[in-house]
Amino acid sequence: MSWTGQMVLILLGLAFISLTSCSNHAAQKVRSRFDSGTVYVSCDESFKPVIDAQLQVFKADYPNANVVVQYKPEADCLRDFLVDSIELVIATRPYSKREKALISDSLNVATDFTTVAYDAIAVLVHPQAADSLFTVGEIRDLLAGKSKKALIPVLDGLKATSTVRFMLDSVLRGQSLGKNVVAAPSSREVIDYIARTPKAVGFVGIEWVGNADDTAQMALLKRVRLARMESTDSVGGFVLPVQYLIYTRTYPLIRSLVYVLKEKEQGLAGSFANFLRNDRGQLIFRRAYIFPALRPFYMRDAQTQ
Numbered sequence: 001m002s003w004t005g006q007m008v009l010i011l012l013g014l015a016f017i018s019l020t021s022c023s024n025h026a027a028q029k030v031r032s033r034f035d036s037g038t039v040y041v042s043c044d045e046s047f048k049p050v051i052d053a054q055l056q057v058f059k060a061d062y063p064n065a066n067v068v069v070q071y072k073p074e075a076d077c078l079r080d081f082l083v084d085s086i087e088l089v090i091a092t093r094p095y096s097k098r099e100k101a102l103i104s105d106s107l108n109v110a111t112d113f114t115t116v117a118y119d120a121i122a123v124l125v126h127p128q129a130a131d132s133l134f135t136v137g138e139i140r141d142l143l144a145g146k147s148k149k150a151l152i153p154v155l156d157g158l159k160a161t162s163t164v165r166f167m168l169d170s171v172l173r174g175q176s177l178g179k180n181v182v183a184a185p186s187s188r189e190v191i192d193y194i195a196r197t198p199k200a201v202g203f204v205g206i207e208w209v210g211n212a213d214d215t216a217q218m219a220l221l222k223r224v225r226l227a228r229m230e231s232t233d234s235v236g237g238f239v240l241p242v243q244y245l246i247y248t249r250t251y252p253l254i255r256s257l258v259y260v261l262k263e264k265e266q267g268l269a270g271s272f273a274n275f276l277r278n279d280r281g282q283l284i285f286r287r288a289y290i291f292p293a294l295r296p297f298y299m300r301d302a303q304t305q
Contacts, residue, residue: 035271040070041086045073046161046187047205049208049214073157088260088269092165095260109262109264111261113260114273115256117292120246120251120254121255124201124202124226124227127225129201151199154194184202191209229251230252231245231250234250
């Protein structure tokens with residue numbers, strides 16, 4: 001081959017490499033917009049009913065938005081802080097200082113978090129259960145395997161979930177779960193276990209059974225019964241996890257619903273986070289009978305006849 005022919009091949013090769021590089025670079029630059037594209041969200045499984053309700057309205061507003069929510073145990077969601085493809089994490093706590101540093105170092109992204117609502121952990125019993133009033137101390141003894149009552153505590157897993165972490169941190173406070181604790185694979189299966197086991201006591205997010213306007217939730221509540229917990233402000237008074245008592249923290253088992261945003265450029269993840277934070281998203285939390293954290297909730301005195 002002549003010298004001229006060799007030069008032509010070299011130049012064609014360089015041009016091909018340049019075009020391929022530009023094409024790949026352009027592909028990397030394709031980002032979701034506030035109203036379209038695809039984004040991946042990691043969400044604590046116990047929040048599924050209310051987040052599904054948020055998604056339904058958000059997608060109605062933005063038909064070209066593809067928000068793919070992966071429902072997982074909370075520990076898996078927290079590990080997703082370091083997964084580049086997951087731009088929004090919804091759990092019961094934000095990142096720690098150490099996690100924030102790891103996100104910044106490994107992903108090179110700015111982070112933001114906001115508490116958008118508060119919910120409660122509901123205590124469920126069989127409809128024919130003799131026990132339906134509990135103190136925090138009784139729940140602690142039950143979960144630690146120290147209760148004298150022949151009851152079976154049921155959690156949505158023995159580790160990794162937000163319900164388990166709440167019980168370990170806020171109820172057991174250093175004690176270990178007892179060998180009597182039964183692990184169900186999900187919140188729905190906790191409900192199923194309670195429905196067929198008269199001696200069982202289960203724990204799920206109130207989102208699963210607390211919305212009086214949701215026919216599916218009311219159907220589940222016909223199969224189980226909400227137990228009452230001793231009020232934080234009245235010894236001997238027992239209350240249900242209703243919205244007003246979440247607001248006043250009179251019901252003792254309260255936790256946060258928090259999003260963590262780790263988006264390199266403003267796009268669909270930030271748009272969905274803004275939706276949860278703003279008026280319409282906060283109204284959906286309110287209508288789900290949990291308490292919106294960022295918008296005023298007005299209480300009125302009322303009398304019944």
